[in-house]
Amino acid sequence: EDQVTQSPEALRLQEGESSSLNCSYTVSGLRGLFWYRQDPGKGPEFLFTLYSAGEEKEKERLKATLTKKESFLHITAPKPEDSATYLCAVQAGTGGFKTIFGAGTRLFVKA
Amino acid sequence: EAGVAQSPRYKIIEKRQSVAFWCNPISGHATLYWYQQILGQGPKLLIQFQNNGVVDDSQLPKDRFSAERLKGVDSTLKIQPAKLEDSAVYLCASSFSGAGVDTQYFGPGTRLTVL
Numbered sequence: 001e002d003q004v005t006q007s008p009e010a011l012r013l014q015e016g017e018s019s020s021l022n023c024s025y026t027v028s029g030l031r032g033l034f035w036y037r038q039d040p041g042k043g044p045e046f047l048f049t050l051y052s053a054g055e056e057k058e059k060e061r062l063k064a065t066l067t068k069k070e071s072f073l074h075i076t077a078p079k080p081e082d083s084a085t086y087l088c089a090v091q092a093g094t095g096g097f098k099t100i101f102g103a104g105t106r107l108f109v110k111a
Numbered sequence: 112e113a114g115v116a117q118s119p120r121y122k123i124i125e126k127r128q129s130v131a132f133w134c135n136p137i138s139g140h141a142t143l144y145w146y147q148q149i150l151g152q153g154p155k156l157l158i159q160f161q162n163n164g165v166v167d168d169s170q171l172p173k174d175r176f177s178a179e180r181l182k183g184v185d186s187t188l189k190i191q192p193a194k195l196e197d198s199a200v201y202l203c204a205s206s207f208s209g210a211g212v213d214t215q216y217f218g219p220g221t222r223l224t225v226l
Contacts, residue, residue: 004153032212043115043202043217044154051212087153091212098167099144099215101153 002027006088006102013109016077021105023088024070031097033071035064036087038104044087047073078109113137115218117203123224129191132221136184136205142166143180144215145188146202154202160186190223198225 007022023033032051036044048057050066057064061082063074073086085104091097116135124130136143142161146154157176158168162183171178175194180186190197200220206213 006153034214036217041219041222043204043219046214046216049212049214089153097212099156101146101155103151103153 002090002092002098002100004088004090004100004102006086006105008105009103010106011108013075013078013107015079015109015111018074018076018078020075021073021086021107022070023073023102025088025090025100026069027090027092027100029092031091031093033066034089034091035062035071035073036089038085038087047086075107078107080109080111083107083109115203115205115216117201117218117221119221120219121222121224123226124193126195126225127192129189130193130223131187131189132201132203132223134186134188134203134218136186136203137216139207140205140216141183141208142206142213143186144204144206145178145186146204148200148202148220150199157188193223193225195225198223 004025032049034049035047038044048064053068055066061076065072085106087104088102091099118133144159145157148154157171158178159166160180178188200222202220204215204217206215
C-alpha cells in the first residue's frame, strides 16, 4: 500500500537551533515529491518540488533533499515566523497519478 | 495572479443536513482537486477533475458526497446528509495540467463543523 510517513509529529526548537524534518515514502512509481507549509486556518502553501534522488532545493532558511526512500527538510537557524505545519506529499503511479500527503510535522520555534 | 478562491470559509450544520462548498480555481488551470483534512491529519484526496471530467474519485464517499465541475471552471462539492465524522476542513486545489508532476495550489479551505 502506498504510504507517506512524516516524523517527528511535532518539533520544538529555540530560535537559531537548526534541525531536520523527515518524510519517508513507500509508493510505486514516484513521479515527484512536494513540500508545503501550512499555517493555522490557511491552505497549504507550496515550497518545493523534488523529482529524483540526489536533488536538492533551497529557499531562504529551508533546504529540501531527496533519496530513493525519503526526503528531508532542513531548517537552518529558524526564526519564530517559521513556526507552522510542514506537509510532505508524493505524486506516484503509472498512467494516472495519485497524490498522497503525510500527516505533517508541527514546528514550533521559540524566540 | 489571483489564487484559488473558496466559499464559505466556515459552516456549522446539524447532522443529517446538507451543505455545499464552492471553488474557483486559478485562471487557466485545467485540473481541480477537492481534499478533506481532518484535524491533525494531512489532506486526503476526495476527487480530481481534468477539465469537466472526473479523473479519480476512488476515495469519495459516493453515498453522501457529490461534486461537479460544470464548464471546466468552478466546482461545487456537496454533502447530503452530513455526519459527525464529516467535520473537517475541505480544501480545493488547482494545477495547470494534471499531466506529469504538476504543482497544486491550494485555496484557504472551508471549515465544516457538524453538530
